[in-house]
Amino acid sequence: MPHGKQFTLYTNSLWINGWAVVFVLNRLGLSYDCHQIDKTTVNGPEYLKYNPNGRIPTLVDHKNNDFAIWESAAIVLYLVDRYDPNHQISVTNPDEKATMIQWLFFQAAGQGPYYGQAGHFLYYHSEKVPSAIERYQNETRRVLGVLESVLSKQEFLVGGKLTVADIIFVHCNIMLEPLLGAEFNFEKEFPATFAWHSKVTASDGVKEGLEERQKAWSA
Template identity: 60%
Template sequence: MSHGKQFTIYMHYMAPNSWKVIFALNILGLTYEPSFLAFDDVKNPEHVRLNPNGRVPTLIDHKNGDFVVWESDAILLYLIDTYDPGHRLSVVDPKEKANLNQWLMFQASGQGPYFGQSTWFSHFHPEKLPSAIVRYQVEARRILGVLESVLSKQDYLVGGKLTVADIAFVPWNNIIRRVIGDEFDFQKEFPSTFAWHVKVADVDGVKKGLEERLKLIAEEEKKVQA
């Protein structure tokens, strides 16, 4: 079976983890076809055959034997290991590689789960559980505090340059008020992290992805209103 694009990415337009992969594909100049799944469809048998965890994103590399990778930060590592010879989003030094992996693990084990649980209990859980909301909002602030402690001393997380470690944090930080609350002042509470976020979000491939996300949200809102 021939494919016009190199990659197919199964994703949901509202799922933050999907967009970090889009950012990397854009920056690396790789062609892809998004396949949007409804949240109810991520567990369908066709998708689970590709991704046994039944979550998004899932990436298929058609030019590498239809190789399948899932878990968003694992996808980022695959992309830079395989398609970033010029190190646009990666580093060369072994110690810096370890630091890059460290930040990706922190994003995957810290930011994603805590921000996600805060969003769930604040907006989607069928009953209000104030203790859960407070717990995860406190943890979200703690994650931002870790970033602030580093970014107050340097411009990027690794190697003095933009890497996948930086772009991995953008999708969740981009919806931070939904995570912590409308009263949250990102710039005031974590000024260095805010400045870094704005800078990374303005990178062409990231900006393009964020604009596409907003476009898709607007289209879905029109469907609901119709």
């Protein structure tokens, strides 16, 4: 294998989407190099050969013939399918696996886009559009409400233990105050989800990834 580490993770430490992959790689003890992608290279031919969507993250597995996979949920599912033989953060029961995948889809199709649009209209759109801001802040709270409805009855989302279904929500939920304002009280409004989020962020692999993120964002 010509590479020093098993994986190359194409990401940008200042953008949030790659962190879910970092958390899972850390948790599974897998070695990786982070290759930083920016706005000038994300649509360049060298990157598009791995990811035709021109977004981050993308993971290249040098142990598997330089297999490249993109989309955070697909990447973490690939990692546990191939590199979590003891099911440390995955499940074996077919119904539970379907539920785990369901939550990965909900994060990718629900949490990620709604939180992302809330951030866009709050901070990056060329003009303030109050109705758009209100819509996506309301959708952000709705996603939290879905989580709360389940987590008020159980400790984790599937299998009675920490899995990638839980881990994949962290990188967006740490952005709640910027999205919902300083007056937002996560613990008060969504107590079960807050307790779950606190457990997941303190878990092995996630904790180290968040410390790495803090260093990157403080630099």
